[in-house]
Amino acid sequence: MNKNLAAFGLLFAILAIAQQLHAFDKAEVWNRYREGESSFRQANELVSTDPVKAKDLLEKAALSFEAIQREGGIENGRLFYNIGNIYFRLGDTGKAILNYRKAERFIPNDVNLQQNLNYARSRCVDKIDPKPQTRVFRTLFFWHYDLAGSVRAWVFALFFGLLWVFAGACLLTRRPWLRYAALSCAALSLLFACSLAVEAFEQSNVRSGVILEKEVMGRKGDSTTFEPTFKEPLHTGAEFNLVEERKGWLHIELADGRRCWIPESAAGMI
Amino acid sequence: MAADRTSFSRMQILMAVLAILAAFAWHLGPAPSLPLSACGSAWAAAEGGVSVRALVEKDSVSVGEAFMMQIRLEGNDIGPGVEQPDTSGVADFTVEYLGGQSNNKSAVTIVNGKVTREESRGYVYSYRLTPKKAGKLQIPSIAVPVDPGKSRTLRTEPIAIRVAEPEATEDFHLELKFSKTSFYVGEPVVLTVTWFLGKDVESAAFNLPILQDDAFAFADPKTDQDPRKQYFQLQAGGANVLAEKGTGVHNGREYTTLSFKKVLFARKPGVFETPEATVSCKTLVGYSPQQQRRSPFSNFFDDDFFNPGKRGVYKTFVSRSRPVVLTALALPDEGKPAGFSGWVGRFRVETSAGPTELSVGDPVTLTISVSGSEYLDNVELPPLSKDPELEKDFKIPEEMSAGVIRGEAKQFTQTIRPRSADVKAIPPIRFPYFNPDAGRYETAESKPIALAVKQARVLTTADVEGKPGENAVRKSELENWSKGIAYNYEGPEVLEKEVYRISNIVRSPLWLAATMVPFLGFFSLLVLTSVRRRRMADPDRLRSRKAFVRFRQRVRAIGAEGLQGVNGCAALLDAVRAYLGDRLRCDGSALTFADVEGKLKERGIAPELSERLRGLFDACERGSYGGMGLSGPFDELVKEAIDVARSLDRQA
Numbered sequence: 001m002n003k004n005l006a007a008f009g010l011l012f013a014i015l016a017i018a019q020q021l022h023a024f025d026k027a028e029v030w031n032r033y034r035e036g037e038s039s040f041r042q043a044n045e046l047v048s049t050d051p052v053k054a055k056d057l058l059e060k061a062a063l064s065f066e067a068i069q070r071e072g073g074i075e076n077g078r079l080f081y082n083i084g085n086i087y088f089r090l091g092d093t094g095k096a097i098l099n100y101r102k103a104e105r106f107i108p109n110d111v112n113l114q115q116n117l118n119y120a121r122s123r124c125v126d127k128i129d130p131k132p133q134t135r136v137f138r139t140l141f142f143w144h145y146d147l148a149g150s151v152r153a154w155v156f157a158l159f160f161g162l163l164w165v166f167a168g169a170c171l172l173t174r175r176p177w178l179r180y181a182a183l184s185c186a187a188l189s190l191l192f193a194c195s196l197a198v199e200a201f202e203q204s205n206v207r208s209g210v211i212l213e214k215e216v217m218g219r220k221g222d223s224t225t226f227e228p229t230f231k232e233p234l235h236t237g238a239e240f241n242l243v244e245e246r247k248g249w250l251h252i253e254l255a256d257g258r259r260c261w262i263p264e265s266a267a268g269m270i
Numbered sequence: 271m272a273a274d275r276t277s278f279s280r281m282q283i284l285m286a287v288l289a290i291l292a293a294f295a296w297h298l299g300p301a302p303s304l305p306l307s308a309c310g311s312a313w314a315a316a317e318g319g320v321s322v323r324a325l326v327e328k329d330s331v332s333v334g335e336a337f338m339m340q341i342r343l344e345g346n347d348i349g350p351g352v353e354q355p356d357t358s359g360v361a362d363f364t365v366e367y368l369g370g371q372s373n374n375k376s377a378v379t380i381v382n383g384k385v386t387r388e389e390s391r392g393y394v395y396s397y398r399l400t401p402k403k404a405g406k407l408q409i410p411s412i413a414v415p416v417d418p419g420k421s422r423t424l425r426t427e428p429i430a431i432r433v434a435e436p437e438a439t440e441d442f443h444l445e446l447k448f449s450k451t452s453f454y455v456g457e458p459v460v461l462t463v464t465w466f467l468g469k470d471v472e473s474a475a476f477n478l479p480i481l482q483d484d485a486f487a488f489a490d491p492k493t494d495q496d497p498r499k500q501y502f503q504l505q506a507g508g509a510n511v512l513a514e515k516g517t518g519v520h521n522g523r524e525y526t527t528l529s530f531k532k533v534l535f536a537r538k539p540g541v542f543e544t545p546e547a548t549v550s551c552k553t554l555v556g557y558s559p560q561q562q563r564r565s566p567f568s569n570f571f572d573d574d575f576f577n578p579g580k581r582g583v584y585k586t587f588v589s590r591s592r593p594v595v596l597t598a599l600a601l602p603d604e605g606k607p608a609g610f611s612g613w614v615g616r617f618r619v620e621t622s623a624g625p626t627e628l629s630v631g632d633p634v635t636l637t638i639s640v641s642g643s644e645y646l647d648n649v650e651l652p653p654l655s656k657d658p659e660l661e662k663d664f665k666i667p668e669e670m671s672a673g674v675i676r677g678e679a680k681q682f683t684q685t686i687r688p689r690s691a692d693v694k695a696i697p698p699i700r701f702p703y704f705n706p707d708a709g710r711y712e713t714a715e716s717k718p719i720a721l722a723v724k725q726a727r728v729l730t731t732a733d734v735e736g737k738p739g740e741n742a743v744r745k746s747e748l749e750n751w752s753k754g755i756a757y758n759y760e761g762p763e764v765l766e767k768e769v770y771r772i773s774n775i776v777r778s779p780l781w782l783a784a785t786m787v788p789f790l791g792f793f794s795l796l797v798l799t800s801v802r803r804r805r806m807a808d809p810d811r812l813r814s815r816k817a818f819v820r821f822r823q824r825v826r827a828i829g830a831e832g833l834q835g836v837n838g839c840a841a842l843l844d845a846v847r848a849y850l851g852d853r854l855r856c857d858g859s860a861l862t863f864a865d866v867e868g869k870l871k872e873r874g875i876a877p878e879l880s881e882r883l884r885g886l887f888d889a890c891e892r893g894s895y896g897g898m899g900l901s902g903p904f905d906e907l908v909k910e911a912i913d914v915a916r917s918l919d920r921q922a
Contacts, residue, residue, distance in 0.1 A: 029765055040758060068765065076768050078759035085758050105770040112756035119755055125674065150768075153775045157784040164792035171792075171799045200772040217510075224503040224510070265369070 029072040036064030040086060047089075055090065062086045077106025081113050088120055094212040094236035096120045098268045101210065101239070105270070108148050124237035130255040144195040152199075156192035159185045207242040209252070209269040211235065211262070218260030222249035229260035242269070320345030322414045324426035326399075332436040334548030334588035336366075336400045336475040341414055341426060342373070344392040355395055355414040355426075362407040364479045364545070366507070368396040400477040400548060401433040436588035441468035443520050444549050444589040446480075448534070452597040454706045455539050456614035458645040459596075460491065461532045463506070465549050465589065466518060466525035472584055474504075474551040480544050481507025481532065485598070489533045489647040492675075502528060533645045536598035547591040555585045601704050605711050611652040613703035615643035620679075621716040623696055629726040633685045634664075636696065638716070641679035649673070651682045654699070660686070663693045669753050691725045810855040817852035818919040821845055825908060838904050839893025842911055846886060849915050863887040875921050882914050 043057035065083045068074055084099035100117040107113055138145050143152070166182035169175075215233040219226040240252035243259060250267060253259045320343065327338040341355055357365045373392035380386075395414075401407060409429040416422040442465070449460040463478065481488055493512065495501060500515040511530045518527040558581045601614070620639045628634060640649055651673065655666040664686040673680045686696075696719040705712045775781060805812060824845035833841050844859075851858015854869050863884045870880055889907055 033765060037758075037760060072765075074765055074767055075770075076764055076766055077770075078764045082758045082764065085755055088755050106768045112759075116755040119753065123672065125672075149770055149772050150775050153772065153781060154784075157781055160785055161788035164788035168788075168792040168795045171795055196772050196776070203771055203773070265371075 029068055029074065032064045032068050036061045039064065058086050058090050077103040085116065093120055093123050094210055097237045097239065098210040098212065098270065101208065101270045106148065109146055120237065125235035126238045128238060128255045131257050144198065149199050152192050152195055156189055156196060159188040159192065163189055207269055209240055209242060209267045211238040211266060212268045213266040216262050216266040218262055222246045222261045234262065320416050320424065322424040322426055324412060324429060326429055329430065330432045331401060332434050332586060332588050333401050333404050334436055334477065334590050335550035335586055336398050336477050339397045339399050341395040341412065342392065343414060353415045355412050357412055359410045362403060363399040363401050363409065364477055366398040366482060368398055370395045401431065404433050404435045407431045407433050439587050442466065442551065442587055442589040444547060444591045446544065446547055446591045446594060448594060448596065451594060452599065453536065454599045454601055454614055454704065455536045456612055457706045458615060458643065459534045461534050462529060464518060464527050464529040466520045466527055468525055469553050472552040472554065474549055476504060476506040477548045478507050480547065485537055485542060487535045487537055487648065489645060491531050491533050491645065535648055539598050539600035542596045542598065544594045544596060546593060548588055550586055550588045552584045552586050554582050556583050557581065558583055607702040607711055607713065609652060609656065610702045610711065613649060613701065614706055615703065616705055617642040617701065617703050617714045619699060619701055619714040619716045621696065621699055621719060623719045626720065627722045629724045630691055631687050631726055633687055636684050636686050638682045638699065639679040646675055646680040649680055654684055657699065659697045660699065663689055665689060688721065688723045691723050693721060693723045695720045813852050814855055817849050818915055820852060821849035821915050824848065825912060834904050836894055839890045842908060843890035843894055846890065846911055853918065875918065879917050879921065886911055886914050
């Protein structure tokens with residue numbers, strides 16, 4: 001038994017050390033960041049004079065930033081945004097949109113992100129109009145779509161706190177405006193609480209993705225023997241929500257509500 | 271001892287769970303695995319925890335029969351985005367790269383609530399190899415880079431492959447036909463691949479090395495699917511192609527055919543002999559006469575349904591195409607016009623623009639449609655800013671939308687802005703191209719488009735004041751430019767870990783404190799105000815509740831002052847009266863037993879206790895007013911008073 005214990009102790013120690021060695025430390029993250037930033041700057045200067053070299057440098061910058069995210073375990077909206085910019089410069093609209101969408105989870109109301117995402121979307125071949133009800137929802141519940149989850153969480157905390165402050169003041173003094181203020185705060189808290197609940201549900205149940213292949217034929221089933229769903233293939237940058245996942249195939253729903261199957265390798269998940 | 275045995279069995283269970291999970295992780299990993307039982311593999315020495323090995327699907331094949339090879343890189347120290355292994359040394363085989371996939375494995379075990387996670391990294395490169403000749407061939411050692419900088423490479427071990435001549439058959443033929451065998455660089459040539467089948471086949475693998483030849487670029491021709499025909503998706507040249515099923519005659523015999531087309535463009539001049547293309551297919555040639563012994567794991571469906579107990583015998587046949595010599599001619603330098611951008615074929619150019627009535631600086635969307643050639647995939651528009659005639663009158667941005675094929679034409683759109691009110695038209699746009707039929711350069715030219723351009727009107731201060739400003743500065747409107755992407759973010763904020771999951775945010779102590787502190791504050795205030803309100807509503811309630819506590823304090827004060835005799839009895843009587851006053855919520859300074867007797871009865875005080883209280887009153891009054899001595903010691907009287915008061919407190 002002691003031998004077994006010793007073996008397990010050793011195994012866990014090795015795993016722990018491997019984990020330590022594997023993860024980037026702060027200095028390594030900074031080095032990678034500086035490398036990526038420098039490559040990106042150099043690439044920008046060489047774009048017009050030496051496009052081949054510029055492409056190499058952009059690829060290097062993308063690798064550095066992705067390593068920070070993957071190996072350093074850093075999930076940051078601005079980092080994803082930068083990666084999206086690099087892929088856009090490399091002409092890979094699909095990966096650019098994928099990274100912009102990842103960034104959108106953290107900084108949804110960032111002006112530059114919205115501008116770049118809209119521009120990248122305008123470069124996509126497929127024009128897929130969202131469902132009319134989606135547009136209505138986006139207009140009616142603008143706070144849900146336009147504010148980041150963290151911002152809504154703090155706005156909820158603010159209104160929830162004010163609700164109890166006003167309610168407490170009502171106990172001490174009978175001023176009518178305090179009651180209205182408390183009721184308003186309660187209503188706003190409820191709105192933001194519902195918005196947070198919907199987002200929490202979506203975060204755990206809804207997965208979105210982007211087509212990364214130049215072209216992929218959407219099919220009526222999870223095999224190449226099924227007939228195509230559309231006359232034209234889907235192109236890189238087309239966005240979708242995942243409906244179902246089977247071995248090697250994804251059942252996806254496009255923004256206009258139409259569904260099809262695509263090979264798993266043709267898309268990236270957000 | 272019993273405890274030791276339990277621990278031992280837990281250890282064994284834990285080890286078994288780990289082993290099972292590791293095995294599951296291996297099989298459920300994202301990279302496809304080759305059937306290891308049927309393949310050869312070669313390991314290379316591991317270095318620094320990283321190992322590489324090459325595996326092949328078969329080690330005995332026929333010439334032209336494709337088989338899979340995987341190179342597996344494993345270890346925790348593999349750099350992200352490693353480059354492809356160098357397969358240039360694999361000379362006896364046609365190598366088709368099928369892609370790479372990460373093969374990261376992760377296993378999580380939970381034993382007695384303790385979570386253990388194991389992870390390992392890996393990468394799998396897949397190739398399709400097709401032998402070019404018969405004999406005992408060898409896949410040589412392949413250098414595999416371990417990190418992106420190629421600073422570390424590992425080598426696979428060589429693998430021997432036995433290659434037999436394919437069995438001759440008239441049942442299958444492969445034919446490659448080119449619409450032209452002599453053509454110019456950049457000229458579209460249609461390659462038709464037709465496979466003639468005299469028998470049904472189980473599976474087939476195409477090997478078309480020409481599709482991977484760097485000397486040519488390929489595009490897919492536009493095909494309109496006929497609903498009455500059958501189409502099949504095939505893998506060829508590392509991509510899917512849609513093959514049409516039909517019939518055809520070859521050497522006087524009728525065959526079923528599968529055919530597909532590719533459009534080929536030569537990238538450089540020269541004479542090329544197309545490498546041999548092959549299709550290997552598996553076909554049923556009969557049934558094994560002997561009854562096979564069925565193992566418990568043999569598949570029921572291995573048996574033929576109509577011949578139970580018999581097993582189908584399949585054979586692999588290889589069809590080979592004849593080589594074709596292609597001649598790619600260089601475009602002549604003589605007469606090459608300025609601005610020629612490599613278009614080869616016959617082209618027409620049409621333009622349209624809108625709006626045509628506008629002010630100086632306003633955007634005009636110019637749509638250029640290129641048509642004429644059947645294959646327009648490779649046609650790109652040269653920058654319009656290099657057209658001096660157009661550039662003279664219009665501001666032309668560098669960026670242009672990517673061309674989109676609509677019907678028979680490829681459309682490009684570009685926004686241009688007139689520089690002055692003197693501009694009357696968008697001039698003809700000319701694109702030179704090489705006409706391979708005529709063997710000379712020609713020019714496709716669009717028609718001019720008339721424009722009505724007005725001077726931009728700017729409202730100045732002088733206009734507002736009603737004075738036409740002769741000396742006013744001419745201003746132009748500052749418009750937003752919607753194209754292009756914004757700058758990258760820099761600084762430490764790019765490297766801060768952020769959370770976006772609502773569940774993580776609402777679990778943070780700061781958020782919980784911010785939410786709960788006001789609520790708890792309100793709750794505390796609610797309790798305090800309700801207590802205060804209750805007190806205000808019944809002020810004697812507290813007095814009544816605290817009566818016994820105060821009585822004890824008074825009795826203690828008597829003891830502390832050392833009062834005895836008359837004074838002691840008077841003080842004790844006052845204390846008893848005060849207690850009864852507090853308890854019964856009335857003035858107790860002059861109470862007698864007769865005053866309280868009725869009230870005590872109403873409150874259900876036992877008659878014995880009432881009698882004891884009367885005795886207490888009598889004793890105290892005797893001691894203080896009567897001048898008579900006490901029948902017992904003063905301390906006994908005090909104890910009796912405390913006892914009576916405590917009993918009253920409990921009963922009242």
